[in-house]
Each structure stands twice: as C-alpha cells, then as structure tokens.
Amino acid sequence: MYEHDVLIVGAGLAGLRAALESIDAGKNTAMISKVHPVRSHSGAAQGGINAALTDRGDDWKDHALSTIKGSDYLADQHAVEIMCQEAGENLIELENMGVIFSRNEEGKLGTRRFGGQTVARTFFVGAITGSAMLHVLYEQTVKKQAKVYEEWFVTKLIIEDGECRGVIAMDMHTGKLEIIKAKSVILATGGAGRIFEPSTNALICTGDGLALAYNAGASLMDMEMIQYHPTGLAGNGILLSEGARGEGAYLLNSEGERFMEDYAPEYLELASRDVVSRSEQTEIDAGRGVDGCVLLDCRHLGREKIEERLGYLQEVATEFRGIDLAEQPIPVKPTMHYIMGGIKTDESGRTNIPGLYAAGECANVSVHGGNRLGANSLLDTIVFGRRSARAAIEYVSTVKTLSKNKTELNNETKRIESLVNRTNGERSATLRNEMGVSMTEGIGVYRDADSISMAKNKIVDLIKRYPNTAIDNKGKVFNTDLIFNLELGYMLDVALTMCIGAEERKESRGAHFRTDMTERDDKNWLKHTNVKKKNGEPIFYTSDVTITNWKPEIRKY
C-alpha cells in the first residue's frame, strides 16, 4: 500500500524544494521521479539564479520591472511581485543549506549580470549553478530521509469526484504498475523541449506532467510561448550559457560585426533572449551567418576568466567541437530552450483541479509571460516549489478519506499491456523526428499562419498514427523502449496545445513573433491563451492578465 499526504511528481529543483517544505511541516511526503533526483534536468542550468538582495541596496521592484518588461507584459504582475520579493530569502536559505555560491572580495555572495537587466543580480556557482543547487537540495532530502520512488514513471493521475487523489506509476525496475494514493499531488515534471528538434533540453524533458494534467482536465496556458536560446551549439543544440555574454562575450556575424549594436544599442548582447534570438535569425537569413550560425566570441575575456567562471562552457566547446574558447569563437544559433507556458496555476501552485498543484517549468504561474529572463527559472522553481507545498499542506488537512479506486489500476495495466503486445507498427522514433522537425519549422523563432497550420496538421496526423506504433522490447525490466513510447504520446498531446495557442494568438508578443502580424496588440491580446480538454477534444479560451503597477509600454532594449 502506497499512501501519502503530499506526493510530488518530479525531483528536480521544484520537486525537491516542495518536498523539503512538506517534510518540515511533518507531512507524510514522497517524491516520485523517472530518473534519480540528481539526474533531473535542473542540473543542466549553468548561468545562475536571480535575486534582488535588498540589504545591499538592490530593489526587488527593479527586478520585477525587468521581469515584466522581459515578459512583454504578459506576466501576471502580482505573481512576479511575489517571486521577486521572496527571492532574497530563498536565495539565502539555499546558501545556508550548503550551495557554494561564488563570493565577492568581502566573502559575501557575488553576482554577474544577465540578459534583460540593468543590474548584476544573478548569483552563481561557476558554470554549474543548477547542478550545485540540485545536489545540495538532494543532500537535504537525504538528511531528512525523504521517501523517493526512484525510477518510477507516472502514467496517469487519479481523479475522483473532480479531485486529484494520487497517481498510477510504473516501477521501472519491475515493470509493474502500482497505485500511489495521496491527499494532494504536486506536479514538478519540468519542461518539454524534446517536442522540438534540436533542443537544449535533456532527452527526459518530454512534457509528461503537462500531458497528465491536460488529460485530467487542467488548463495549459500560453503554450505558444517557446523560448529559443540565442546560444545553442550548432548541431545537437547543447547549450552554451548566457553566463558567457554575462561575463562580456560578443556575438559576431560573418563580417565580424557586433550586430547587436543595430538591434539593441543599449543592452547589446544582453537584451532579452527573444530579441537576441530574432536578431541572430535575421542576420543568418540575410546571409551574414556562418553556416547557418553566428559566432560567440569569448577571446577577449582571457583564459583565466574563462576557466574560472565558464569552465563548463570550455569543456563543452573543447569536447564537443574541439574549440578552445580562449583562442577561437564558436558557432551558435537560436535553439529551443524553455517553455514559458504550462499548467495554469495561481500564485500558490493551485490548478483548476482541487488537490492538484504544479510548480517549476511545467507550471505557468505566470511569471515569465511571453519571454523568460535568464536565471529567473531557477528562482521560479524554488519560490513556487515552496509555495505550492505550503498550499498543498494546508489543503491536506481538509481531506478526510483516501482514494478507494479499484478499477483505474486495472484499466491502466491493460492499456500498457496492449501497447507492449502490439506488433508491426511504426517506430516511436520515426514519429518523434517528424514531430521535432515540423515543430521547429512551424513554431520557430519566426512563425506565420501557414507555418503554424503546417505544424498543426502534422501533429494531428501523428496523433492519428500514434496508436499504431509498436515497440521491440516486450520485457518488464527497465524497458526504456516502452517509456519512450509513452513519452511520445505525452509530447504529441502537448505539441497540439502549442499549435493551438500559436494559431489563436493573433499578434506578436515576446517569443511569439508572427511575420504576418508583427505588432503587439494590447487592445485585443493582452490576454492569456488557454487550452483545456473537454470530451476528448481541446477547447480554447482566453483569460485576463493581472496588471498591478506596471502599465504596458513599448519594449526597447
């Protein structure tokens, strides 16, 4: 019998932070994760985490303004205020837990400057910030003897009388499905980058939580807002952190010009990511690229700085491309990186399904709106991981009984068995590649009605073909073939909601830049797009953006 008060799906930064909060409150808590917690994709974050430390004279309101401007005014401002206000306290807590943040001459926390901001308020650990945070939070859960269902894969949420009462999950070591009952469930399943090809995301970022929530009746919001990172490595899309530009690296075109001077004279390379990515794409499209890329130039930073502060980047550059950053510029291009959209929640992680919460990249609070600032996502995971746990803890005390469900497990077991037993179908990888290529083409840095409808038609076609895919591996033990197939199903569901969002938003805002409608339209589209499943079909609706202190202005960098 598996029963908990608070069950957290995902053990990346958002999941671990939520777990610590719930354990500290004395609740029967468990995490469930398809990979060991430290393998979670949070570990890949390199650059840093933002916080305005007010005791040193920084102003959280300035951080909030940068975030809101960065979001192209699509963020809900009350949520941004909460995030920026709580940032300092959360950061210090992380330091106290053991994160080895870089220091200044006085031995206090040191900073670097990140894109879209005027002040240096990004705290970091070399070029391994995410990993250093992830390992420390994991250490804390070890200290507190947290329960982790490690290498268990969630296939379904249990919804009873409209409330979330647990999950069905597969123990990957035995292949057996089990029901894990819980009074509340927090989804912290991370991003969905693998819907696109290439992407900076890990192979495990397949949007599972988004699809689980969507299929259970939750709304997915602003799914068309896809962030393309300006400095993905050409080829397989491995990320070179914004930290490089934060330390002063240049972007050059084939003529050797710092082209950002033309697009963002004030912020240059450190303008918002959507702006920099579009500028790069424009240069490349105008024939001033180098084999479809632009160049990231770190040479003037000097070897010492590169090695101390950008060590991991140097490792990637040398290992994967044979390039020494101190000697040579490296080719980069806009690469799918992050989803601003996600499961619609309030500022405490509540979804529209009682008992179901979401935090981290899979959630949309919304603090990133149309475009996320670098180093704001780690902050989002920590602040809202903690807040969602607090809300869940409160809710748990109102729940009297656990799930009595008997049929769901049986149905789910049958569904998976029939999938495994299918023979002679298409391979999952074939469909996934078709999806990845069409989504990058259709919902790219630039998009228009035609490209969007091309991508949507493709996804609709793939959704039809998906039930006829078959897998080779019929075994039970660590069947990664089966997991991939299930993940593909999730990705197709999520991809469709992205296409619908892109189709419906008839303007350009943030990362959603339509060449057929190039202007931002505050009159009609200062709104969130939402997609929700009803009777098996997606339905679309809009909802209002919360504006508190900052009226929408023209966005210039």
Next chain:
Amino acid sequence: MVQTAKKTVQITIKRQDPEIDGNKPYFQDYNVEVEDWFTVLDVLIKIREEIDGTLSLRCACRASICGSCAMRVNGQAKLVCKTKLSSVEKDNKILVEPVGNMPVITDLTADFKPFWDKFNAVDPYLRPGSEAPEAEYIAPNEDMVHLVGVMNCIMCGCCVSDCTVLEVKDNFLGPAALAKSYRFIADPRDNTENERLEKLLDDGGIWDCTRCMQCVEVCPKDVDPMSRIMAMRSNSLNKNMNKSYGARHANAFTSLIKSSGVLNETLLILKTKGFFNIIELIKLLPLAISAQLAGKRPPFLSHSIKNKDKLKKIFKKLENK
C-alpha cells in the same frame, strides 16, 4: 556545419536480461552507419531507435552533466555522451559494457544502489555549527572556487566502476563518496571536520585507497578523487589522528589478498588493466606500513600515470621469475 562523412562501425555490446536465460551475459554485435561527429551515446541511441529497441540504457542530458551514462568502453569507464566515437574505435570496432563494481539490472543499465548507499554513509550534507547567520555565511571566494572542483562531481560512478580496491573489497567507501566527504571537510561552513575525519579512519575509509590513480584517469569532470583522499589523510595526520589505523588497515588488506583464492580470483577478473594496479598495490603496502611505524606520513605525492610502463616491466620481471 556538420560534416557528413559516413562509415560503418561494429559495436559489440555486453547484454543481459533477468527475464531471459537466467540473466546470463552475452555479447551482441551491431553494425551501425555513423557520422564522424558521433559520440558513443549517439551510436547507442541510434541502435535503440532504429535497429533494436530492446537495448536498455540510461541517458538524459547528452552533455556530461546528469551523470546517467557511465559505461565501460573498451574496458574503461567513460561517460558515453562525452566520448567521441572516433577517439575510441579501433579498426572500426568498439566494445561497450555496463560499469564495473556494480550489479547489472539489464544490458547497460547498472544498479546504483551500492553507490548511493556509500554516498549516504558519509553524511552527505552540510553540518554548520551554530545557528544560521542572518544572511549568508561569510566565506573566502578561493575556498568556494576550490570546492567547485569537487562539486563538479556528477555522481556518474565512472571512478567507482574502475577503482581497483573496490574490485576486491566491497566495503571500501570508494572515490565518489570520499570525494563527497572531502567536499564538506573542506567547506569553511561545515563544523564537523574532526567527526567526519574520525569516521573515515575506520575500515573502508581513506586508508584503503592504494593510489592507483584509476579514479583520476577516468573521472570525466576532473574531480580528482584520489587527491581529495590524500588531502584527508594528510589532514588527519596533521590532527594527530594517526592511531595507526592506516597501518592496521594496510595489514588487514594484505591478509585479505593473501587469503586463499581472493587474489587469484581477482587476478582473473582484473585481466590486464587492474593487474598492474594490484602489483602496485602490494608494492605500496610495506611503504605505507613502515611510514606509519616510523610515525611519518605515507607518501602522499601521487606518482604519475606514465609509470604504467615501468610497472609493466616490473610485472614482466615478476612473471619471468
């Protein structure tokens, strides 16, 4: 940008499945068309996606940061996502096996339970002394930068896979857990340095390492576990924690090897690679003991990996006797 010089490579994979033939390992060959920029992981993924979906392996980040993909390539532990195919194939052939010193679940997927048990055993979390300060702890940047070197560890298990002591001695905490321990011992914010060190003097702790350098050589993140272990030894001696544990331990280890069968079995398993290290290991024991008895420090300075050739010669000599 990406060149497309294709060729065909033969990948031999050590496989096993608890549901088939009593989990008996076997070797399977795949001929795969590859591009010249492929990593070993790219090839394995290609096999799984296009040729044979039954192949089970872990991978996530593709960028040497998640620590999922440690395997043995041509007998040596590597992160396969960080290993260019061209750097390891010989005559268009490579051999891929699961990591060593851990049980196998199936195919290339190893059971990391023993690895994490040892991680847990070193109290892997900061233990500051007093109440947390109002704001951050004040600490010199040099110390933090130094610790980044150890925090670079992604718990991939390459070092554990190829550690020569772990091949013969199960209860050795091993390079990864010990490096983790060092991470707290060297942290100015941790207040339990002595307690941690004391614990590591026990059987299975810092005195078990034979300085074979395997962990240094295979670590994909330059964590250098051996130097961390040596630093802790030095640290413990400076604190007069030399109650001859080291010597006692070295003795225990000698007798372990001498005891019937163990050495022979080991030698069989180790084949060529580990072999030299065992010789080296035995060679070091008297040194460690005499140094201990004389109240001196054992030789901390690491010998260079280049000495391998010299060791080979010593081994030849021994063999010819």
